[in-house]
Amino acid sequence: MTALMPLGGLYRLTMLAALCLVTACGLPRSGPTKKEIYSGAVERGGNTHVIYVNDHVARASNFAASYGFSNSFRQAATVGADEIRAGDVLGLSIWENVDDGLLTSLGTSSTDLTEIQVDSGGYIFVPYAGRIRAAGNTPDQLRNIITERLSSQTPDPQVTVARVAGDGATVSVMGKVNGQGVYPIERPTRSLSSMLARSGGVSIEPEVAVVTVKRGNDSGKVWLTDLYASPSNDIALRPGDVILVEEDQRSFTAIGALGGQTRVPLGNEMINAIEAVAMVGGLSTNLADPTGVFILRDEPESVASRVLGKPVVGSQRMAYVLDLTRPNGLFLARDFLIRDEDTIYVTEAPFVQWNKRLSAITGGISSADSVASFGN
Incomplete structure (x- = not known):
């Protein structure tokens, strides 16, 4: 008759099996660790510049693409209110x-x-x-x-x-306006703002409305709020102009050990890293590593050269690191501006994976206790 295995031997076997399972299969997590991100740095043969944010980096990277019309749009003369056109x-x-x-x-x-x-x-x-x-x-x-x-x-x-x-000199107005259509350029509607008013105004919140004017092969765009704030943006219209009003699509994505993981619209406000993290519920108290807040983006050549302190060719893949535990970490995060298509990723604290391993092992032992009890 075969002897039964002692209970201590069963515990050791169960623990060994749990450790093997954890090591072989890994554990669920929200993304890569800091070490794994660092392994992709240029210095280690990767294609990403991993940069700790300091005062210089915060200043050099604070480039914001602005909307506005070129001189060809701004300097165009006002057309006559009743110009004759081909086809009339x-x-x-x-x-x-x-x-x-x-x-x-x-x-x-x-x-x-x-x-x-x-x-x-x-x-x-x-x-x-x-x-x-x-x-x-x-x-x-x-x-x-x-x-x-x-x-x-x-x-x-x-x-x-x-x-x-024939309508003479006309423009087309479309998008998020209350009255899409083709409108003649008349004496009261020679400028962009007056034509928007003629079409019934915008149908979305003015703070997120972007106005694009297409003229031949050229185009320009401006925030609706900037259109009314600066007379130079209220350009004179030309026959054949196409005016498109749409909601701004700029956004950033937040993932990792945060209160929420989502895509967040930027609007026309300047948002810093602290505000961006707060907009998704802040750092997860039970999971986040405050030394591993990453902002991932593709920097244009001019900005990357300023940040790195040397000339580079083409856009560069950058991973900016914010350590909120440093004495000035929160101030640096407040000074670091978030841009369109940025990804904010917060790593998990090292002890989180340790707790998961421990829970997997102890959970396995508890299951072994149940099996042993059932066998007895």
């Missing part, structure tokens, strides 16, 4: 001060030329006046040009010009 249809009336004029028949004093379409090049043809450029002129300016052309052939001609069809 015009109606002309011509009076001549003779009984038998160039265009009038005997017994009549005027001639109506209806539905003269402005061609794709911006021109129209008027008998005896020839091919005339209409696009870019107001109806009154075109009237003067035609009158001058006819004056050399008939005495004192009188001309009127009216738009029969």
Whole structure:
């Protein structure tokens, strides 16, 4: 008959099995440890610059991409309120001060030329006046040009010009506005702010609204609040402009040993690392390592060169380390600004993994006790 294993031997066997299980399979965790992140540093053959944040780093990295219009947008002149455009249809009336004029028949004093379409090049043809450029002129300016052309052939001609069809100079307004559509550039709506008002205003909170203007192959954007705060941002509109209002999509991501793990919108505020951590519930009291707060980002070449103190080529992958336990750690975190697409990662404290291992072992022993009790 085979002898039963002593209970002490069963405990040792159970503990050995638990240790093997923990070592072989690992334990659940929220992400890499500080040591694992450091192993990917450039100094160790990796492709990430791991940088402890100090006063120099905080100042050098505080680059914020700003919105605004280029000089070509800011310096564009105001267009006439009623400019003629290619595709418009015009109606002309011509009076001549003779009984038998160039265009009038005997017994009549005027001639109506209806539905003269402005061609794709911006021109129209008027008998005896020839091919005339209409696009870019107001109806009154075109009237003067035609009158001058006819004056050399008939005495004192009188001309009127009216738009029969077409909206003249127009812009398109779309996105988060209360009235999307195509609007003519009229005397009260020659600027960006007045056109937005004409379309009913924005339908989202002004603090997160971004206004983009596309003009040909160029485009520019500005915060709605900056549009009204600075007159230089209230640009003059041009025919064919496309105005798009949308909610700002800038954000950062928070993961690891934090009160919450989520993607957080930035809005148009300048947010520092302390505020960013607070926005997701702060550090997890039971899990977080306050010496391992990482901000991960791809730095543009100019900023990376300032931070590293040497020239680099192209954008650089950076892992900024904040140690909140240092005497000035909280101040440095307060001075370090968070940018679009940043990832904030907080490592777990070393004892957390130890507790998990211990719990796995003691849990295994408790299970062995239950088995032994059941066997007895």
